[in-house]
Amino acid sequence: MNEFISLDPSELSQPSLHHYLLSAVAPRPICLASTISSSGDINLSPFSFFNVFSSNPPIMIFSPARSGRDNSTKDTLDNVAEIREVVINIVNYAIVEQMSLSSTAYEKGINEFEKAGFTSVESTIVTPPRVGEAPVSFECVVDNIVPLGTGPGAGNLVIAKVVMIHVNSKYLDQDRRLDTTQLDLVGRMGGVWYNRCSKEALFAIPKPNSQLGIGIDGLPGFIQQMNYFSGNELARLGNVHVLPNIEDEIRINNNGIIHGNREAKKNEILLIARQLISENEPNKALSLLMKNEAIFSTSQEDQ
Ligand SMILES: Cc1cc2nc3c(=O)[nH]c(=O)nc-3n(C[C@H](O)[C@H](O)[C@H](O)COP(=O)(O)O)c2cc1C
Incomplete structure (x- = not known):
């Protein structure tokens, strides 16, 4: 049984509330905002x-x-209240330490481009410069500033409209689209933690069936109840549009024969089904399971 603690935000100290909010709502993308004052x-x-x-x-x-x-x-x-422009620079792993250094609370008037060793590149439309090392930069005009409160920790939404986009072509694929596997973006977690979206850390989920999946509750009862597949695996199975026709031929191992006693057969079928799910073959996994439903029904001898 999972146990939960329940917390009333009005009873938490500000640092404690900050901790729960920021550790749970993560990873968050990071922008390096370049702005300029009226002076x-x-x-x-x-x-x-x-x-x-x-x-x-x-x-x-x-x-x-x-x-x-x-x-x-x-x-x-x-600054954005004075000059309503900002360049939003995207942060990837190559510049994460420089980004962190630029968060130091230097006095007003200190240029963090210089402190953090970033190249200041003139923007095309707005006055603040962009970060030359950023993989992507967005020149923006500020549409609106919405204060969310007046006390310590109160946020201020800066709503910015993109008017120009700069993309380092080293992050483009042959169709001139951003290559997620090359961007190596980073995210902010709670406390001192970050995450890195390197190629190895990425995974793809096939888009939900556009014809509407049957849902986990539409799977045969014995599959829902067998307590073997994870929620993720059941969701892949529930993404099929219709249950497969179990008469379809399915190769379950090299010679199509599962050896051993009932328990061994059961385990082998489950392992193969799991493998098929991981290879995004939910129809094959389902037809294998459904074809062998009898082996999963609890009989007298199992008890
Ligand atoms: C990765 C990272 C993310 C941050 N995100 C925020 C944020 O969303 N809001 C905020 O007020 N401060 C945030 N900070 C802290 C500010 O960057 C820091 O207060 C900075 O000194 C503000 O500079 P400024 O006074 O020159 O605008 C963040 C710091 C880091 C390192």
């Missing part, structure tokens, strides 16, 4: 309260929060 000071800071929220119009939102310590506002927020 021309350039600022660069990372934000993981960040995402894209619309592609038509192309909208990104990030949130420079009020300091949890002294309730002060961040230079980034002050």
Whole structure:
């Protein structure tokens, strides 16, 4: 039995609430926001309260929060209130340490491009420069700034519309599309933790059946109840449009014959079904299981 603790946010200290929120809502993408003040000071800071929220119009939102310590506002927020422009630079593993260094609370007027050793590249449309080392940069105009509160830790949504996109061509595939396996993006977890989306760490999930899967509850009862397959495996099985015709021929091993006693046969069938699921062959896995349903029914001798 799983046990849960239940927490009322109004009874947690601000640091504790911050911990639960940020450790659970993770990994979060990281943007390096480049802004400029009305007196021309350039600022660069990372934000993981960040995402894209619309592609038509192309909208990104990030949130420079009020300091949890002294309730002060961040230079980034002050800057976008003055000059309503920002360049959102995407962070990958190659620049993750420089990104972290740029989060240092340097005094107003200190240029974090220089502190963190980034190349400042002139933007095409907006005034703040972009980060030359970023795999992708989005020049944006600020549509709206929405304060979410006035106390320590209160976020401020900076709603930014993308007006120009710069992509380092080394991350493009032959169709000029971004190659996820090459981008090596990083995400922010709770505390000091990050994650790295290297090629080895990625996996693909076949898109849900466009013809509507039967669902786990549509699988034959003996499969739902056998307590063998994980939720992920059952979901792949439940993604089939219709249950397979069990008369279809299915090769279950080299010679098509499963040897051994009933228990050994059962285990072999389950192992093969699991293998077929992992190879994204749910129909074959289902027809193998359904063909052998009798072997899974609990009989007198099993008890
Ligand atoms: C990976 C990472 C993500 C961060 N995300 C946020 C965030 O979403 N909101 C925020 O207020 N501060 C965030 N910070 C902290 C700010 O980057 C830090 O307060 C920075 O000094 C703000 O700089 P500024 O005052 O020059 O704008 C993050 C820091 C790191 C290292």
